Amino acid sequence: MMDDLDPRLAEVARRFGRHALTDPVALRSALRQSGNAYSPAEIDALVAAASDPDRLPRTEVPLSEVPLSDPEPTGPPLNPTLAENRLTWGGPPPTRRLPAKSRRGWIAAGAVLVAAAVAAGVMIFLPDKEETPAPPPDRYALDQVAGRYRALGARLLDGAVRCAQQPAKPGEVERVGCDAGLYALTLVTYDVPGRLTESRKLARDAPALRSSGTSDEHAALTMSEFDSGESMVYWDVDSPRPVSATLTSRKTGLPALVSFYDSRQFTVLKRPEVAGAAFASGTLWDFAQAHVLNEKSATCQAVPATTGTLERVKCPLSDGAMLVFSKVADAEALTNLRAENAANGGVVPGSVEVRTWNRLGGPTVGQFIRFVTADDRSPTIYFDDDAKLVYGLFFGAPGSAPEALLERWERGSAR
Numbered sequence: 001m002m003d004d005l006d007p008r009l010a011e012v013a014r015r016f017g018r019h020a021l022t023d024p025v026a027l028r029s030a031l032r033q034s035g036n037a038y039s040p041a042e043i044d045a046l047v048a049a050a051s052d053p054d055r056l057p058r059t060e061v062p063l064s065e066v067p068l069s070d071p072e073p074t075g076p077p078l079n080p081t082l083a084e085n086r087l088t089w090g091g092p093p094p095t096r097r098l099p100a101k102s103r104r105g106w107i108a109a110g111a112v113l114v115a116a117a118v119a120a121g122v123m124i125f126l127p128d129k130e131e132t133p134a135p136p137p138d139r140y141a142l143d144q145v146a147g148r149y150r151a152l153g154a155r156l157l158d159g160a161v162r163c164a165q166q167p168a169k170p171g172e173v174e175r176v177g178c179d180a181g182l183y184a185l186t187l188v189t190y191d192v193p194g195r196l197t198e199s200r201k202l203a204r205d206a207p208a209l210r211s212s213g214t215s216d217e218h219a220a221l222t223m224s225e226f227d228s229g230e231s232m233v234y235w236d237v238d239s240p241r242p243v244s245a246t247l248t249s250r251k252t253g254l255p256a257l258v259s260f261y262d263s264r265q266f267t268v269l270k271r272p273e274v275a276g277a278a279f280a281s282g283t284l285w286d287f288a289q290a291h292v293l294n295e296k297s298a299t300c301q302a303v304p305a306t307t308g309t310l311e312r313v314k315c316p317l318s319d320g321a322m323l324v325f326s327k328v329a330d331a332e333a334l335t336n337l338r339a340e341n342a343a344n345g346g347v348v349p350g351s352v353e354v355r356t357w358n359r360l361g362g363p364t365v366g367q368f369i370r371f372v373t374a375d376d377r378s379p380t381i382y383f384d385d386d387a388k389l390v391y392g393l394f395f396g397a398p399g400s401a402p403e404a405l406l407e408r409w410e411r412g413s414a415r
Contacts, residue, residue, distance in 0.1 A: 009050055021050045140164055145176055149187050151237050152245045153264035171195045183260055186246045193238040203234035209282035210275040219268045225254040225282035233261045237268055253280040278302050278313050281327050287390045288325040291412035308333035320397035328389045341369045341382040348372040372402055379405040
């Protein structure tokens with residue numbers, strides 16, 4: 001019955017309906033919204049009384065006689081079905097504090113949770129000591145090989161694609177082969193510096209079409225091109241440990257290979273000039289060098305190749321004469337050149353001579369043709385080597401004596 005209720009609870013029931021008394025949360029909200037300035041202690045006591053009247057604290061004055069903070073009615077009953085009169089469930093949480101012992105328990109539990117979270121974080125971010133260690137770096141990776149052989153050049157492996165271990169020979173600690181496209185690089189570490197003496201001798205004494213080199217007490221360099229068409233640059237140092245490098249190519253001549261070597265930036269020794277640097281082909285240089293070296297004023301330079309030729313080099317001379325050397329594509333091109341130079345057209349009648357030639361009575365080398373041009377009376381000699389598919393032209397100065405030119409040619413051919 002409403003008459004049995006505490007006047008403060010009866011006021012809540014009158015304004016908000018009896019359902020507000022059965023839900024502690026709703027009752028707290030109703031008491032806060034009633035317009036009376038109830039203290040937190042009063043609200044706690046009234047909520048407890050609504051759920052169990054016996055739990056009300058015993059006082060000398062019955063609870064029903066405790067005056068309201070505001071004894072005047074706060075207004076007419078409200079229609080709880082209207083939106084503006086509905087209870088709102090917000091507001092501050094219950095004002096009662098947990099007993100000190102309970103607070104300590106919650107604080108301890110929180111500390112345990114925080115410690116667990118920190119431990120978990122440590123386990124996530126710190127490496128597991130039981131994990132399998134990372135494998136060692138590949139000994140033959142480009143950066144690893146370049147590091148071990150850096151004494152042979154600051155950019156030793158520029159352009160290299162891969163390196164791989166090769167079988168070591170007696171006296172070698174390690175042998176590594178590296179692929180650099182047109183070029184191959186072999187790197188060797190020796191057990192003692194004295195092994196370099198043999199390596200240098202092998203590189204220096206190999207029969208070559210052209211070769212040059214230099215050395216000092218701690219390093220050596222040899223550049224060679226062979227009859228097989230292979231070119232090689234060998235260099236070494238004995239400190240901080242004895243190592244060597246051998247750069248080879250089967251598809252380019254020595255000048256191109258030396259240019260690639262220069263980009264390795266080996267600075268221990270100054271590289272000598274390449275013999276016949278204007279000649280990309282060692283075969284053509286081998287054919288031409290006796291004549292070029294015989295003519296002290298010769299300055300050779302590569303020029304565009306003509307139809308049927310692979311390479312062409314001109315060597316002007318100080319007296320107006322000129323040497324021209326070419327490498328042809330095949331035997332048919334060489335045959336056509338012989339026929340062209342043996343023809344009688346455009347020459348002084350009776351000046352054409354055709355025969356074979358050799359060096360110092362040796363085996364026949366190739367065709368020899370000489371004539372005098374009709375327009376400027378320039379003596380001319382054509383000569384070739386049919387085995388190597390190369391030929392040369394020796395032009396005398398206009399009006400010069402044909403016999404004098406022949407003598408110059410013979411001096412060069414005798415070498």
